Amino acid sequence: MTRERLYLFDTTLRDGAQTAGISFSLDDKVAVARMLDALGIDYIEGGYPGANPTDSAFFATDHALKAKMTAFGMTKRAGRSAANDPGLKAVLDARADAYCFVAKSWDYHVEVALGISLVENLDTIRETVRSARVKGEALVDCEHFFDGYKANPDYALSCVQAAYEEGARWVVLCDTNGGTLPEEVEAIVAEVVRHVPGSHLGIHPHNDTGQAVANALAAVRAGARQIQGTLNGLGERCGNADLVSLIPTLKLKPAYAQAFDIGVSDEGLRQLTQISRTLDAILNRQPNRHAPYVGANAFAHKGGIHASAVAKDPRTYEHVAPEAVGNARKLLVSDQAGRSNVLAELKRVGIEVDPKDPRVMRLLEEVKEREANGWAFEGAEASFELLARRMLGGVPRFFDVLSFRVGVERRHNALGELATVSEAVVKVAVDGEVLMSVAEGNGPVNALDLALRKDLGKYQPYIDDLRLTDFRVRILDGGTGAVTSVALESTDSAGEVWTTLGVSSNIIDASFQALEDSITYKFLKAGAPAPRQSA
Numbered sequence: 001m002t003r004e005r006l007y008l009f010d011t012t013l014r015d016g017a018q019t020a021g022i023s024f025s026l027d028d029k030v031a032v033a034r035m036l037d038a039l040g041i042d043y044i045e046g047g048y049p050g051a052n053p054t055d056s057a058f059f060a061t062d063h064a065l066k067a068k069m070t071a072f073g074m075t076k077r078a079g080r081s082a083a084n085d086p087g088l089k090a091v092l093d094a095r096a097d098a099y100c101f102v103a104k105s106w107d108y109h110v111e112v113a114l115g116i117s118l119v120e121n122l123d124t125i126r127e128t129v130r131s132a133r134v135k136g137e138a139l140v141d142c143e144h145f146f147d148g149y150k151a152n153p154d155y156a157l158s159c160v161q162a163a164y165e166e167g168a169r170w171v172v173l174c175d176t177n178g179g180t181l182p183e184e185v186e187a188i189v190a191e192v193v194r195h196v197p198g199s200h201l202g203i204h205p206h207n208d209t210g211q212a213v214a215n216a217l218a219a220v221r222a223g224a225r226q227i228q229g230t231l232n233g234l235g236e237r238c239g240n241a242d243l244v245s246l247i248p249t250l251k252l253k254p255a256y257a258q259a260f261d262i263g264v265s266d267e268g269l270r271q272l273t274q275i276s277r278t279l280d281a282i283l284n285r286q287p288n289r290h291a292p293y294v295g296a297n298a299f300a301h302k303g304g305i306h307a308s309a310v311a312k313d314p315r316t317y318e319h320v321a322p323e324a325v326g327n328a329r330k331l332l333v334s335d336q337a338g339r340s341n342v343l344a345e346l347k348r349v350g351i352e353v354d355p356k357d358p359r360v361m362r363l364l365e366e367v368k369e370r371e372a373n374g375w376a377f378e379g380a381e382a383s384f385e386l387l388a389r390r391m392l393g394g395v396p397r398f399f400d401v402l403s404f405r406v407g408v409e410r411r412h413n414a415l416g417e418l419a420t421v422s423e424a425v426v427k428v429a430v431d432g433e434v435l436m437s438v439a440e441g442n443g444p445v446n447a448l449d450l451a452l453r454k455d456l457g458k459y460q461p462y463i464d465d466l467r468l469t470d471f472r473v474r475i476l477d478g479g480t481g482a483v484t485s486v487a488l489e490s491t492d493s494a495g496e497v498w499t500t501l502g503v504s505s506n507i508i509d510a511s512f513q514a515l516e517d518s519i520t521y522k523f524l525k526a527g528a529p530a531p532r533q534s535a
């Protein structure tokens, strides 16, 4: 069976730039465009030349991409000719392969937002497409098409037909306000296909009911052959159709994979998790751990019953293989775990144990007991590994904390300014040697951290590159006598990131436990030798 070509149009750099809180620099835009091109996207909408200096600068350079670089703009202003519209000229002067114009197709919008007659709007569409075709491929985004169709189907259709008959390569049906449901999209697109070939129709769904991806697929089922969307679903308000969800669906789900060819190869698909996370890194955002296909939790199995079956065959609880999209499976250890989760995690960290060893069940019981008292091992693999090694084999006591003291003082500094200063003193024994360090910090935990890591004797070189990158405190029961859980995230020059936990009714104790475990984990990881004498 021959497969039909389905085109992907990415608007991360245009509609995605309309996401609240997001702003792309020129370098960001270039990096994202290259990433999209390598992925195999057919059209990359780079922005709106003339609307702002970044977008104009982006289109002033030659991108030499395989994808069709597309400049976005609005149809010509009413009351002036296309040749006499500076906004339109800026778009058409851009170095692009294709030009995409947003046009009104809802009679109400024509009258209220543009304040022109319905006939004048149709002339505007035609004249704009005519001017664009001279420069390259023309596309028309029919804004509010579905709302327009519901209000006045004949007029909405006449806008689509005007664009198509004038030579637009694609007429894109936009669910601009994002309120249309999949069954409505499917029915309306099926009607439009009776007037304009589906091979010239696209869909641009917004996600205001959380169904933009479903709406894109509904339009494809009804005959549209171009999907507009963005990476990670960026876009105005609740965003656009997420191409990171759509691409694997189109490639891995038989109903679509057997019917359609898209420009993304299997290798491109395997890069998807990396691409999604790189975009978040560029935007300085935390990746969505629960994102379909690519989220860190998309293939994380927490329930013991799930983990047990996954260990037998991953297909029991996975709809596709994580490797297909460049993601990885995880079996989490928590109070929802069974023996299978523990065995899988022990295997992952390289601890060999007979599955029938009674210590495995004791370890699981210890995890559950601790979780009931405020520990949360799920996000703290280093603390679980230390607990497991301590219970199953042993972890050298690289150092012993003999005592610590920390004080917080508010006083005038040398400049006469009032400042709050924390000072800590830590006494440790390292392989028979007693060492004492003093440090000042911007808070009591910081002062303790600096004092503890100041001098660990012969082990000091192993922690020179240790950095603490995050410190999260959770109060487990209300009130000042509450139990406190501290999660400490650490990293090193090799780029490994690990999280350790401490739980106590005293926040300083909880922090110190997490700190000691972080250092011990680093010693183990770096292969530090066990002390000659027990501490």
Ligand SMILES: CC(=O)SCCNC(=O)CCNC(=O)[C@H](O)C(C)(C)COP(=O)(O)OP(=O)(O)OC[C@H]1O[C@@H](n2cnc3c(N)ncnc32)[C@H](O)[C@@H]1OP(=O)(O)O
Residues within 6 Å of the ligand: 015, 018, 048, 050, 051, 052, 074, 075, 076, 077, 078, 102, 103, 104, 113, 114, 143, 176, 236
């Ligand atoms: C559905 C979408 O996402 S469409 C894309 C939306 N994206 C953006 O708006 C981001 C970029 N926009 C901008 O930088 C600015 O809005 C600009 C440069 C385009 C225009 O700025 P301004 O000239 O100051 O106009 P402003 O933004 O206030 O209003 C838009 C004008 O365009 C008109 N307009 C809107 N859509 C269209 C259209 N499809 N065709 C012709 N004119 C249109 C409006 O009626 C309004 O005209 P008015 O000023 O005579 O009332």
Ligand SMILES: CC(=O)C(=O)O
Residues within 6 Å of the ligand: 015, 102, 141, 142, 143, 144, 174, 175, 176, 177, 204, 206
């Ligand atoms: C064009 C566009 O972004 C919209 O109608 O949503």
